[in-house]
Amino acid sequence: xxxxxxxxxxxxxxxxxxxxxxxxxxxxxxxxxxxxxxxxxxxxxxxxxxxxxxxxxxxxxxxxxxxxxxxxxxxxxxxxxxxxxxxxxxxxxxxxxxxxxxxxxxxxxxxxxxxxxxxxxxxxxxxxxx
Numbered sequence: 001x002x003x004x005x006x007x008x009x010x011x012x013x014x015x016x017x018x019x020x021x022x023x024x025x026x027x028x029x030x031x032x033x034x035x036x037x038x039x040x041x042x043x044x045x046x047x048x049x050x051x052x053x054x055x056x057x058x059x060x061x062x063x064x065x066x067x068x069x070x071x072x073x074x075x076x077x078x079x080x081x082x083x084x085x086x087x088x089x090x091x092x093x094x095x096x097x098x099x100x101x102x103x104x105x106x107x108x109x110x111x112x113x114x115x116x117x118x119x120x121x122x123x124x125x126x127x128x129x130x
Contacts, residue, residue, distance in 0.1 A: 001116065001120070002120070003067055003072075003117050003120050003121050003124070004067075006067075006072075006113050006116055006117040006120065007062055007063060007065070007067050007117070008062075008063055009109075009113050010062045010063075010075070010110050010113050010114070010117075011059040011060070011062040011063035012059070013059075013106040013109055013110050014055045014056065014058045014059030014062060015056060015059045016106075017052075017055060017102065017103065017106050018051075018052045018053070018054070018055025018056040018058070018059060019052065019056060020052065021048050021049065021051050021052025021055060022049050022052030022053045022055070022056055023049075023052070025044075025045040025046075025048035025049040025052065026045050028048050028052075029044055029045060029048060031097065031099045032096055032097060032099055032100040032102075033095060033096060033097065033100075034094060034095060034096065034097055037095050062075075067117060067121065068121055068125070069117075069118050069121035069122040069125055071121075072114045072115075072117035072118035072121060073114070073118050075110075075114050076110075076111050076114030076115060076118065079107050079110055079111050079114070080111075082103070082104075082107050083104060083107060086100070086101060086103055086104040086107070087104075090104075
């Protein structure tokens with residue numbers, strides 16, 4: 001698998017989860033948030049749709065940028081705080097249902113892809129300098 005293809009798989013996570021949030025915000029609210037946090041006003045669906053739009057934008061950057069080994073490394077490191085977020089708001093101070101852990105699954109997939117991309121790019125970059 002080439003680094004570019006790895007980037008597209010990272011982008012795919014953003015496109016799937018971000019698209020869900022952008023185009024079906026009420027469905028995300030109804031399945032991901034515990035009942036006591038499902039506000040029936042206009043602000044929460046708007047916020048979730050905005051969150052989804054930002055994820056779609058992140059997917060575009062992931063798909064069409066040029067990643068180096070450093071990019072994959074930094075991207076992977078930047079994902080780590082999201083695991084704390086998922087844990088905290090699912091188990092410690094629950095806001096999310098267990099379906100909210102789909103975000104954690106997406107982050108695990110992206111973290112694994114970052115590792116593979118980092119290794120592939122490192123090998124390519126070292127081969128270019130030998």
